[in-house]
Every structure is written in C-alpha cells, then in structure tokens.
Amino acid sequence: MTAAANQSGRRPTTSRRLERAGIRDVAAAAGVSITTVSDALNGKGRLPDETRSRVREVAERLGYRPSAAARTLRTGRSGLIGLTVTTYGEEPFTFTEFAYFAEMARAATSAALGRGYALVVLPASSRHDVWGNIALDGTVVIDPPDQDPLVSELYRSGVPVVSDGKPGNCPVTAWVDNDHEAAVLGILDHLSEAGARRIGLLTGTSTDTYTRLSTEAYLGWCTKVGQEPVYETYPAHDPAAGAVAADRLLARPDRPDAVYGLFDPNGTDLLAAARRYGLRVPDDLLLVCCSESDVYAATEPPITTLSLKPRKIGTTVVNLLIDAIEGVDSGTGVDIARLFPPRFRTAGTGPPPGTLMPTELIVRASSQRRSPRTTVSPPRLPGEV
C-alpha cells in the first residue's frame, strides 16, 4: 500500500473491482484538495491558470469521468427531459407510427441535444413505474387530456411541464399548439374557392384537443355559411376503421363534393373510396388531408395536404421547457414571466403562456379544378350558398 493510497483517505475495504477514478483520486494525484479539482474542472472558483491546467491534465491521465449520478444528486439537475404521449392511450405504444409524432420527436431530440439535454421517451402510463425511477428536469407532454393525472403529479413534484397541444385544464408551465381553427377555416375557404359546394369532414371519435378544435371549427363554419354538416367519425388509432369511414362518407345520400380528412392515412383511403365510387379527383371530388408524409406528392393525383409543422413544434416546445428549467429554480413559477416575450404570452398570470404556431397548406392537384371551370359548370343544386 503506497503513501498515495493512504493519503486518499477512506477506502478501507480491499480495493474492489476495477476502481473508477473519483474526484478524490484526482485530488490526491494532483496534490490539491477536492474543492480545487471541482473548481478547476468546472471553470469556477478563482484559480491560477497553471493550477487549472495541471489538474485537468491529471484528471485526463487518470481517465477521470465525473459521476453523473452524484452530480445530479448534488445539483438537482439531471440534464434529462421526458417526452410523453398520452393520446390514443390504450394502444401499447403506437407513437412513431404517426409521422407527426416521429417528426416532432426527432426535432425535439435534436433541439434538446443542442442545448445539452437528452430526451427520454416515456409512455403516459407505465406498469413498471418507470416514471419515479428517473430524475427528470422537465417534461414535454403531447396533448394532455383534461385533468391529466400525470401532469398533476408532475406539477406537484415541481417538474416543469410544457405541452404540445393547448391543455384543457392542466397546470402546465407553458404550451405550444397550431392554430387549428385558422387551419381548418383556411382549408374550407380554399375548397370553396376551388368550387366546392358541400364540404365533408372525416374526423375522429377521440376527445383530444386537435380533433375537438378542428371539428368545432368545421361545425362553426358550416353554421356560418349555412351548409348542413356532412361528416363521419372513427377511432383515429384504427387504420382499418379509417378506410371504412371514408367509404361511409362517400356513400351518403348527401355526398360531399369535397372532403377534408383530419388524419394522415385519410388521403389514400379517400382516394381509394373515390375510385370505388367512380369519382374523379379533383373533377368530382376535391380532397385535402392533414399529413406530414410526402407520399401525397406522388399519388395519382397528388393530394393537397396540411402540415402541422411538427419540427417547429418540437423545437419550440423543448426550447420553452429548457427556458423554464434554467430560468426559474423550481416552484414559484414567477420568473417565467420574464422569460417569454409578450407575444408568446396570453394576458395576465392566470392562464399559462402559450404560443400558436402557423400551419402550412401544401396545395396540390387534388384540391384544384383543372381549368377554371367555375364559369363552365355553374352550381346545379338549389338552396346552396
């Protein structure tokens, strides 16, 4: 046993396994105190550059790697951010099946890494109580339902939460969402301008914000314009049900001459259904669907899609979350006000600050009549607006 080994203090037990060098070992080897090592390596304290570099060199030589666990315990920061999906909850772990989530998650991961954080994907409900076992600095929740117990729990734990999707009644720190109402109205106007007389909607049965807001916007537009609503609903997580619903919609006696589908696969489903009924797109049926997939650029005909810009959303959500994490220690939530420029916030301190991101309508052949036919074929059905 050398003098150096004795000098390192503790370690009464026989040297275990392959001892990973700790900060103590570095201190002993460099002939300085633990404090000095910590300060030298973290760029804190006041030390002459000479000491700093010497300590760094010794640490390097010993292959010293600070213990993330110890640092987390001490500082209360883990550098970890949770990403949660709540929607379509029954499913074991759908998630990246939807292009929107995949894109959003990728952007979020990237943004987090760019700021020194790592992202860990967690299901809203996990049997194995994974949640409590992981030290999270904050969490991104996708489309939390009203009174989400998970969000409440996180709030109680003092973990900042930013949601993708305007929260119904959850104590989130901030939220980001698309302006779904504006998006739907924009599409309906677009279809009207293209000559649609009766616009149908393919929507979902679930109660998430996206489905609800979009459907409400559609219904509101209908009453405003005086059109009888024509829509079919189906459980959005079931692809087979989507095809059936598309079929139902086009089989109705009051068949629409334009359809907007709220979910990704609706485009191909509607196209197939139209074919089955001998309807030409866009001549007999105008089509738009919400999708992030670029396969719709290559369908016959190409289909107009609405992009929710998941990458922008993912990036923004993560940045807001990290701002909250780094800006305010924990608890009070007061300082957050200073973090967000006014344009990001709704008024007062009541509702959490939220920001609406624009969507993008990618216009393709399916929602445009070939020739400006509006002059050739005037409306035939009576009672239309």
Added chain:
Amino acid sequence: MTAAANQSGRRPTTSRRLERAGIRDVAAAAGVSITTVSDALNGKGRLPDETRSRVREVAERLGYRPSAAARTLRTGRSGLIGLTVTTYGEEPFTFTEFAYFAEMARAATSAALGRGYALVVLPASSRHDVWGNIALDGTVVIDPPDQDPLVSELYRSGVPVVSDGKPGNCPVTAWVDNDHEAAVLGILDHLSEAGARRIGLLTGTSTDTYTRLSTEAYLGWCTKVGQEPVYETYPAHDPAAGAVAADRLLARPDRPDAVYGLFDPNGTDLLAAARRYGLRVPDDLLLVCCSESDVYAATEPPITTLSLKPRKIGTTVVNLLIDAIEGVDSGTGVDIARLFPPRFRTAGTGPPPGTLMPTELIVRASSQRRSPRTTVSPPRLPGEV
C-alpha cells in the same frame, strides 16, 4: 417548531421552498427508522406485514417520492439505456428519417420500458458532452465502425454495450445482426429463378457493415456464378444521389435485366428510371429493394422488398443488453456466458456472443415474370451452378 420537526434531525436552515418529503420525514412521521422505511417500501428486510403497510400508508399520505438521483448514486443503477447511431455520421441527426431506424428505435423503446428501463437517444458525437452527464446502465450502438472511440470509451467506463450490426473490432458485450450474406444470396437466387440473366446492384459508398457485407456477398456470388458484376455506388444518405445512381445503372451499356437496391428509396428511384428508359417492370427489368416501407405494396407494379425485421432486432438488442446489465455486476464479463443459450453464442470466450436474425423477402409483382416462363426459357448460360 413541533417535536416531530425536531425529531427529524438536520434541517437547521429555515425550511426552504416547498420541501419535498424525504425518507427521513416518512421515518419520523411513522415513528420508525430510515432503514425500516427503506425496507418496507422496497420489500426487503424482514418486517411484519403490519409495519410494512403502516409505513407505506404514511409514505403515501406524505406524497413521498424517492429521489431517483440518490437511488442511482447509491445503487449504481439508473434504469437508463442509451441508443446511439453512428452511421452516416456527418449528418446532424438523420436517424428516424430511415424507416429502419425509426422502427428499430420504437421496438427498442418498447422493449426497454417493458423491463422497467427507459431509453435515451444520443448521437455518437455530441458537442455538448451530453454523454458524460448522463448515468447510463448500458448502451445500444447501431452499426459501430471499426475501432469506434465511443465504444472503447464506454468499455473503459464499464458500461455494457450491445450493437446492432456485427462489430468489426469493438469490445462489445454482444451483438445482433441480420444474416446479410444469406439475404443477398437469397435475393440473387430468387431473381435468377425468375429468369434474370444479369443482376445489377445499387449500393452505397459508406463502409458500414451492412453495405460492406451485402456488396461482398454480391461480388462473391458473381464470381461463383461467372457473371460480371454490374453495380453503381452512391452516398446512401443523399436521396438525390440515389436517383442519379439508379439512372446511371440503367444507362450502362451492359444494362442489367434485374436490380437489387440496398437502400429504402431505391425502389421508387429505379422504377422511375426504368420508366424513363421505357423498360417495363417486371417484363424487362426485375426489381427488388431493401425497405421497411409498405408503400411498395401500392406502387405500380408492387415491388418486392427485403425486410430486415427492425422490430425483432430492436427487441432482441435491448433484451440482450438488459440481460447483461442485470446478470453481471460489471467488469468481469464472465457470467455472461451463462446468460446466453448456446445457440446465441459463437464458440469460446474470444469473440463476443452474437446472434443472426433472419430477414424476410416479401415477394411482389416486380420480381416475378407474369407467366411461369421458367419452363419456356431454360437456362442458357453455361457454367451455372
């Protein structure tokens, strides 16, 4: 200040913030020791059920949540698994762009969660030194290059590593891969049986295992069968380059009458190129590509694809990793032998245990001549096997 507050010991400072209840508080409130609380909550030690339930109840009442950081520090287990991509390294963070990775990552996440672990996605190289800041119990590395410094570093740190893709010369604990050679040979045979006389290959310029093994298998088959190799290479991460390469391949004077494309988008690229040259598929050109996308079921004509079964791979990789984490404490790597059934292991203790997963060829119209022409056109080339 109540007696209970005094009894809790420490806490000399004025009660800070909103004190999260610690194990000490629970012990004080239940009138037992810290040890008893820990044992009761974790189902260890020998305690009468009455004490156990009482402690649990008190903990529940106080809203006690054990600190993940402290637990990690003490036990050396974080419940976190890293998932890394090294391939196509320059790209900022490609990753889920490829269907294979997306599927694999999803399956891996799911498998990890099923066993109580969470998955965190990390880039092989990150500026912000995210790696050292996170306590990882193990890491899945996708297709590590020879002498991967990251893997070496992890090995030195004692972190188990399981790789997707047979490692060239890396100290991994175990690995999983497809039998790429068998897959390629199977496809070449399949195309031969369908009547192909000269089979071309569309491959990549990068040196990852998949590209290398597949190309070697093709070249080996060529010399064995006596066919002159006909192939084009391009940087796999560049979609535009793929289309150009497909075009080059079909523009050659020794144009192949069948092509296998190693990468996902090759199918559509080759189809488009064939159209440009007036080649009918499958009549003039047989087509197969490696892809996890089901869009190839709907192309005109549908294209035969090879699936690498990323979900099976992801699941297997994670399970092997967790077996390694839980089976052996760290370092020695001896006990691992007991963990893996013999069929999973290569002989001896030299090379790390690896397992080859089968691929699946999904045969569609693009690789089958319409009529059973095999009887009509018998093999004409001499020297075939």
Added chain:
DNA sequence: CACTCGTGGAGAAACGTATCTTCGAAGGCT
C-alpha cells in the same frame, strides 16, 4: 440455567459530487 437462534429493528457508513465557509499569506495603503 446458560445457550443458541430467529425476529424486528436501529445506527451509521458509504455513494461522489458541488459549494459554502473559513483561513493563511502576501501585498498595498495610510
């Protein structure tokens, strides 16, 4: 009666870091 033995539980030592406080010494100033 002295003894083992099992039961129920307490004490205290880590785990490895960050940081608050203190302290000596070496100037610079009046």
Added chain:
DNA sequence: AGCCTTCGAAGATACGTTTCTCCACGAGTG
C-alpha cells in the same frame, strides 16, 4: 507599523438513498 484587500486553496457539509453491521429480546433447548 498596522490594517484592509485579494488571492489561492483547504475543510466540512449536504444531497437522499441503500445496505452492512450490530443490538435487544424472547423463546426454545440441552
């Protein structure tokens, strides 16, 4: 000559668990 300031660095504590060791005690046993 005495005092204040700054520099450089050490000491000690806290973060919140888990777990190893040990103790007290009552009951069975020879």
